[in-house]
Amino acid sequence: xxxxxxxxxxxxxxxxxxxxxxxxxxxxxxxxxxxxxxxxxxxxxxxxxxxxxxxxxxxxxxxxxxxxxxxxxxxxxxxxxxxxxxxxxxxxxxxxxxxxxxxxxxxxxxxxxxxxxxxxxxxxxxxxxxxxxxxxxxxxxxxxxxxxxxxxxxxxxxxxxxxxxxxxxxxxxxxxxxxxxxxxxxxxxxxxxxxx
Amino acid sequence: xxxxxxxxxxxxxxxxxxxxxxxxxxxxxxxxxxxxxxxxxxxxxxxxxxxxxxxxxxxxxxxxxxxxxxxxxxxxxxxxxxxxxxxxxxxxxxxxxxxxxxxxxxxxxxxxxxxxxxxxxxxxxxxxxxxxxxxxxxxxxxxxxxxxxxxxxxxxxxxxxxxxxxxxxxxxxxxxxxxxxxxxxxxxxxxxxxxxxxxxxxxxxxxxxxxxxxxxxxxxxxxxxxxxxxxx
Numbered sequence: 001x002x003x004x005x006x007x008x009x010x011x012x013x014x015x016x017x018x019x020x021x022x023x024x025x026x027x028x029x030x031x032x033x034x035x036x037x038x039x040x041x042x043x044x045x046x047x048x049x050x051x052x053x054x055x056x057x058x059x060x061x062x063x064x065x066x067x068x069x070x071x072x073x074x075x076x077x078x079x080x081x082x083x084x085x086x087x088x089x090x091x092x093x094x095x096x097x098x099x100x101x102x103x104x105x106x107x108x109x110x111x112x113x114x115x116x117x118x119x120x121x122x123x124x125x126x127x128x129x130x131x132x133x134x135x136x137x138x139x140x141x142x143x144x145x146x147x148x149x150x151x152x153x154x155x156x157x158x159x160x161x162x163x164x165x166x167x168x169x170x171x172x173x174x175x176x177x178x179x180x181x182x183x184x185x186x187x188x189x190x191x192x193x194x195x196x
Numbered sequence: 197x198x199x200x201x202x203x204x205x206x207x208x209x210x211x212x213x214x215x216x217x218x219x220x221x222x223x224x225x226x227x228x229x230x231x232x233x234x235x236x237x238x239x240x241x242x243x244x245x246x247x248x249x250x251x252x253x254x255x256x257x258x259x260x261x262x263x264x265x266x267x268x269x270x271x272x273x274x275x276x277x278x279x280x281x282x283x284x285x286x287x288x289x290x291x292x293x294x295x296x297x298x299x300x301x302x303x304x305x306x307x308x309x310x311x312x313x314x315x316x317x318x319x320x321x322x323x324x325x326x327x328x329x330x331x332x333x334x335x336x337x338x339x340x341x342x343x344x345x346x347x348x349x350x351x352x353x354x355x356x357x358x359x360x361x362x363x364x365x366x367x368x369x370x371x372x373x374x375x376x377x378x379x380x381x382x383x384x385x386x387x388x389x390x391x392x393x394x395x396x397x398x399x400x401x402x403x404x405x406x407x408x409x410x411x412x413x414x415x416x417x418x419x420x421x422x423x424x425x426x427x428x
Contacts (some may be wrong), residue, residue: 117299
């Protein structure tokens, strides 16, 4: 149990996917302008990460590993994720139109989001059990959400400020991201010491 | 002339990293040291070259509706091949690139060039375009990694530099330094290129999924935002 909590907390704070591991930078920079879209995108990412882990972990353990097909990992995972996202979209559209309206628009973007493929591959590389893998995915998704929400706040305060000409647009956004990422470095080493 | 243009445009005018802003994740993650950056640049260039050639050769065979999944499968196959080669001949590089090697599959540059260039042009032009974009990607990575390694770690390609090695700014090799150096480089590019700095933020034009999700997220958030501004 303690291990699960450590995995969860370190996935959210220390190994934050966006700010420490640089996965999923495109949506982080692209969809973080507004709080609403940032939350929508993050919810969709959490959802897809959990689904993708639930699908790819058994595939790796019970299909690829016993048959020595480990080298097919990349191809199989990306196809599973792409198919899964399509399926989820169709199901949502048919049975939960209101949820589809709020999450649906972000789903196609997620297929090639490196955070999702990254979390599924890392779960295998780290040798997590199924429960640990699911907790890690949840933590990574929550960490993504935390970063998105924080950053959308930073960006909204930046809107009205006077920025040097050549820094306008993306450069100043990246510098702001650097400062946001700096704040996360303070968590380094905290989690391990909490439980020791 | 056109061939030369196809090649050089990827290096400065349409530099995939600094101008088109594609492939930011591997750029930030692998530019901590020069050797990593060169390894990543080379691996991505090889994948890009072969994916552009294959996709251009198959552009009349692949049905339009399922082209994105087809491209992804082709690219994933190539990445797997490159991954195996790196594992066999450069195991140290494989360890230091880690997760980012298989993640070349979802590198926007590769899918983006497939969608924007290779699916419309012949094999030769596509190969030249891939080489140009690959060179641009590698150069941008090299530039960033040089800055980060020289000032952050006081070394170049692992060789220590006399004075700097005692005065490291180690934050540059960590995550915040990546964002910071990238931001500075883009600001320099804006200044140096002399054309008007890009007022628009992270746009949808370069995104390979733009055609798939034209009505989706980016467009939705843009119109929402514009609508709100008008109301104000």
